[in-house]
Amino acid sequence: MATGIAPVSTQPTRNSSLLTWTAITTGADGDPVSIGEQCTSMTVHIDGTFGSGSKIAINGSNRSTGTYNNLSANTATGLTLSAITQGMIVALNELPLYIKVSYTGTGGTATDTSINVQVLARF
Secondary structure (H helix, E strand, C coil): CCEEECCEEECCCCCEEEEEEEEECCCEEECCEECCCCCCEEEEEEEEECCCCCCEEEEEECCCCCCCEECEECCCCCCECCCECCCEEEEECCCCCEEEEEECCCCCCCCCCEEEEEEEEEC
């Protein structure tokens, strides 16, 4: 079973919230967080060290429990954020009420993988 990592929430401006999951590694997932219905846009920033076979997914749902679906980036191709293997910063197409980060890789170890995910939600 995956280990849950609670995000740290800060408020960089009056109209935004920054959620940060740090040091996501093999066998660890980020705990889901309620973004709220007033959100008008979300940007995801992913960085850190990706070990061999390490992958991260950004998932969302309008329910606090149950199925979470892969979100997609606001790009020309609508990049699905289900198997991210490198750092990136993208705007999201969807604005779900709940968002979470999942480690989806089959490789990497706790010593060669440490991935950080930040979600900036604007209200």
